[in-house]
Amino acid sequence: KFFIVDNSDKLILENTNPRAVNVDLQTDATLQVDISDALSERDKVKFTVHTKSTLPNFKQNEFSVVRQHEEFIWLHDSFVENEEYAGYIIPPAPPKPDFDASREKLQKLGEGEGSMTKEEFTKMKQELEAEYLAIFKKTVAMHEVFLCRVAAHPVLRKDLNFHVFLEYNQDLSVRGKNKKEKLEDFFKNVVKSADGVLVAGVKDVDDFFEHEKTFLLEYHNRVKDSSAKSDRMIRSHKSAADDINRIASTHSPLSCFQTLFPVQKIEARVAADEDLKLADLLKYYLRESQAAKDLLYRRGRALVDYENANKALDKARAKNKDVLQAETTQQVCCQKFEKISESAKQELIDFKTRRVAAFRKNLVELAELELKHAKGNLQLLQSCLGVLKGDT
Amino acid sequence: MLLMECVLHLYVSTVELSLDSPLNDRKKKDAVKPSLSAPAASVASSSSKAPSKTLEELEEEESEDKFDLNISVTNPEKVGDGMNAYMAYKVSTQTSLTMFRSKTFTVRRRFSDFLGLYEKLSEKHSQNGYIVPPPPEKSILGMTKVKVGKEDPSSAEFVERRRAALERYLQRVVSHPSLLQDPDVREFLEKEELPRAVSTQALSGAGFLKMLNKATDAVSKMTIKMNEQDVWFDEKIQDVENEEQHMRKLHVMVESLVNHRKELSGNTAVFAKSVAMLGSSEDNTALSRALSQLAEVEDRIEQLHQEQASNDFFTFSELLADYIRLLGAVKGCFDQRMKAWQRWQDAENMLQKKREAEAKLLWANKPDKLQQAKDEIAEWEAKVTQYEREFERISATVRKEVIRFDKEKARDFKRQIVKYLESLLNSQQQLIKYWEAFLPEAKAIA
Numbered sequence: 001k002f003f004i005v006d007n008s009d010k011l012i013l014e015n016t017n018p019r020a021v022n023v024d025l026q027t028d029a030t031l032q033v034d035i036s037d038a039l040s041e042r043d044k045v046k047f048t049v050h051t052k053s054t055l056p057n058f059k060q061n062e063f064s065v066v067r068q069h070e071e072f073i074w075l076h077d078s079f080v081e082n083e084e085y086a087g088y089i090i091p092p093a094p095p096k097p098d099f100d101a102s103r104e105k106l107q108k109l110g111e112g113e114g115s116m117t118k119e120e121f122t123k124m125k126q127e128l129e130a131e132y133l134a135i136f137k138k139t140v141a142m143h144e145v146f147l148c149r150v151a152a153h154p155v156l157r158k159d160l161n162f163h164v165f166l167e168y169n170q171d172l173s174v175r176g177k178n179k180k181e182k183l184e185d186f187f188k189n190v191v192k193s194a195d196g197v198l199v200a201g202v203k204d205v206d207d208f209f210e211h212e213k214t215f216l217l218e219y220h221n222r223v224k225d226s227s228a229k230s231d232r233m234i235r236s237h238k239s240a241a242d243d244i245n246r247i248a249s250t251h252s253p254l255s256c257f258q259t260l261f262p263v264q265k266i267e268a269r270v271a272a273d274e275d276l277k278l279a280d281l282l283k284y285y286l287r288e289s290q291a292a293k294d295l296l297y298r299r300g301r302a303l304v305d306y307e308n309a310n311k312a313l314d315k316a317r318a319k320n321k322d323v324l325q326a327e328t329t330q331q332v333c334c335q336k337f338e339k340i341s342e343s344a345k346q347e348l349i350d351f352k353t354r355r356v357a358a359f360r361k362n363l364v365e366l367a368e369l370e371l372k373h374a375k376g377n378l379q380l381l382q383s384c385l386g387v388l389k390g391d392t
Numbered sequence: 393m394l395l396m397e398c399v400l401h402l403y404v405s406t407v408e409l410s411l412d413s414p415l416n417d418r419k420k421k422d423a424v425k426p427s428l429s430a431p432a433a434s435v436a437s438s439s440s441k442a443p444s445k446t447l448e449e450l451e452e453e454e455s456e457d458k459f460d461l462n463i464s465v466t467n468p469e470k471v472g473d474g475m476n477a478y479m480a481y482k483v484s485t486q487t488s489l490t491m492f493r494s495k496t497f498t499v500r501r502r503f504s505d506f507l508g509l510y511e512k513l514s515e516k517h518s519q520n521g522y523i524v525p526p527p528p529e530k531s532i533l534g535m536t537k538v539k540v541g542k543e544d545p546s547s548a549e550f551v552e553r554r555r556a557a558l559e560r561y562l563q564r565v566v567s568h569p570s571l572l573q574d575p576d577v578r579e580f581l582e583k584e585e586l587p588r589a590v591s592t593q594a595l596s597g598a599g600f601l602k603m604l605n606k607a608t609d610a611v612s613k614m615t616i617k618m619n620e621q622d623v624w625f626d627e628k629i630q631d632v633e634n635e636e637q638h639m640r641k642l643h644v645m646v647e648s649l650v651n652h653r654k655e656l657s658g659n660t661a662v663f664a665k666s667v668a669m670l671g672s673s674e675d676n677t678a679l680s681r682a683l684s685q686l687a688e689v690e691d692r693i694e695q696l697h698q699e700q701a702s703n704d705f706f707t708f709s710e711l712l713a714d715y716i717r718l719l720g721a722v723k724g725c726f727d728q729r730m731k732a733w734q735r736w737q738d739a740e741n742m743l744q745k746k747r748e749a750e751a752k753l754l755w756a757n758k759p760d761k762l763q764q765a766k767d768e769i770a771e772w773e774a775k776v777t778q779y780e781r782e783f784e785r786i787s788a789t790v791r792k793e794v795i796r797f798d799k800e801k802a803r804d805f806k807r808q809i810v811k812y813l814e815s816l817l818n819s820q821q822q823l824i825k826y827w828e829a830f831l832p833e834a835k836a837i838a
Binding site for chain 1: 659810
């Protein structure tokens with residue numbers, strides 16, 4: 001599936017599997033997007049976004065461009081800031097690629113090269129490279145899932161910015177946000193959450209949305225908790241695996257330790273991989289449930305605006321002043337609110353369907369992988385024991 | 393397969409066979425395949441030599457070792473209160489050996505009794521080059537917690553560790569054919585009441601090691617030139633040094649592993665609870681049930697991790713600690729031999745001096761002092777002969793002891809590895825059961 005070429009501090013990855021890794025999405029022949037390969041350089045990752053489409057909007061049927069993380073963020077933010085999309089769950093932005101920890105480890109290893117045997121060094125290097133590769137694969141998958149979600153969405157897939165993102169083969173020149181803009185964002189979020197509390201307090205007339213609100217608030221918190229705890233669990237697992245690796249690599253006269261630790265290594269590393277499957281799923285739904293909450297917030301805001309517009313209209317009618325203006329405002333608010341409500345309902349139903357499907361897929365795959373590895377380990381252990389016992 | 397090669401290299405470096413034994417007077421027989429050797433293919437790079445009569449000699453002795461004697465140390469019980477309290481352990485013996493009064497018997501012993509036994513054995517046998525197994529270490533902190541009556545998992549763990557260590561200690565003592573014959577050992581196992589062992593300070597665990605290390609340093613500072621025949625000993629002491637270093641390194645790493653596994657177990661339990669909460673807030677019924685099942689699976693996995701941690705610990709960490717102490721005792725043997733050699737050399741020098749004195753007297757013609765000189769020469773000649781014999785005897789003993797030690801070490805570690813692999817196997821089987829039960833629940837999500 002993945003083909004890697006290692007050039008000291010460059011990693012090139014070719015992904016020949018077009019399906020999204022994490023989320024169960026329907027592939028549509030009219031627009032297929034994937035990340036066909038990626039290149040990791042010192043401090044940035046370059047993704048090759050590959051598109052296949054029969055839509056007339058594009059000049060060709062198949063084409064590729066190179067994009068960096070900031071350009072994905074630009075696209076995501078443009079969706080969020082677009083009033084037209086207020087009634088949709090905006091696919092969550094992929095997290096920034098973070099190789100710092102892994103790179104630091106590799107560097108430390110390089111510095112400590114003199115103090116260990118060639119064998120030890122090679123083994124540790126292999127382990128760290130595998131870790132680096134795993135993180136790299138994950139970030140590619142996260143970016144790919146984002147694009148696939150957009151491509152699968154009936155409205156967002158038609159977005160012009162999206163098409164530009166896919167097709168324009170020059171740099172989009174989207175500089176990262178500078179400090180001032182980041183601060184502005186921060187305050188916007190603070191206001192939003194204060195608002196969010198306010199809006200959430202208003203009981204909704206519509207049972208469906210009232211239920212969704214209660215559900216999402218609780219669900220989001222629980223997912224956040226599970227996600228954090230799965231991370232901690234995986235970290236311990238990795239630490240244990242590192243210990244095992246170190247033990248197995250020591251060149252000791254007591255070479256018997258080298259016998260069982262290949263077995264342990266498999267178990268430890270594999271368990272970590274699967275945990276990652278579970279952890280990734282939780283992280284993704286943490287972001288998705290946040291996006292769903294944001295939708296509810298926007299609807300709630302629109303409802304408040306609508307109710308305020310109603311009150312203003314009543315006041316205007318009572319005073320018989322600026323009635324027409326008040327009526328227009330009220331109508332606009334009403335339309336906006338109803339438009340959001342309609343699409344939001346469908347979005348939330350789809351969200352549930354997607355969530356259930358994704359959990360099913362991942363939990364089934366998790367169980368199947370665990371079984372496969374446990375059975376493999378069992379065989380390995382049995383043959384080990386056979387040799388050891390038969391040796392007497 | 394790489395793994396197979398690793399397994400086959402298991403015994404190559406731990407079994408050292410010697411070619412000539414000064415005590416060997418048996419007829420040369422056909423080479424007997426050693427019970428622990430690796431197949432020919434992987435022997436190439438090792439330093440093990442062809443099987444010899446010495447090994448055969450040992451194998452015969454080993455079959456004598458396979459006596460019927462089982463010892464267990466159980467039922468730790470706190471006796472008394474406050475700072476005078478102590479733990480008493482039940483020491484049970486099952487045997488068919490005729491030297492004991494009955495076939496099964498039990499006594500109660502406390503930690504200082506074990507130390508007392510060690511002290512007596514060490515006094516008698518160390519100087520002859522025997523490897524006297526060192527007892528478990530004293531621990532003021534651990535015992536204080538127990539005395540004060542702190543009922544927490546760490547003090548329970550401490551008591552269990554000590555119990556297991558005392559059991560291993562006794563098993564090692566009785567599996568030594570010469571030590572088993574010592575009446576103090578019999579008394580320890582059989583006698584109802586033992587006189588309280590005093591002055592166990594100097595010779596317990598750490599104190600002993602400190603003493604040994606000082607002795608080793610002193611010895612290595614002496615520029616002793618030993619003759620050709622002792623190349624085996626030179627190589628061996630180097631091996632022992634290297635091995636001790638590696639074991640210390642490994643021990644640190646295994647301790648780290650044990651801690652991380654304990655951490656993992658804790659985090660898995662916390663995660664399981666979190667997943668259960670997530671499941672209860674999920675509004676799709678099938679998914680909700682699947683998540684709570686997942687929580688249960690993770691809970692059970694946490695149990696497995698716990699057991700694994702305890703396994704890692706008792707199987708390897710404690711074993712490594714035992715062997716680090718044992719290697720200290722082995723070094724002690726070599727020192728005793730060195731001392732014996734020194735005694736012999738000193739006697740030779742003294743004899744030489746006496747002969748020179750006699751020569752001087754003859755030349756100076758002082759007949760009255762001559763008889764005394766002759767007497768002294770005779771005295772020192774006898775001493776030289778005695779010390780030389782002692783040195784040869786201790787050399788032979790040390791050699792035999794070290795070969796025996798290597799064998800026992802290989803056997804010990806092999807046994808533990810087999811136990812460990814079997815426990816891992818068990819875990820995998822459990823895991824398979826858990827995930828097989830979970831899979832249909834996951835598939836049922838709709």
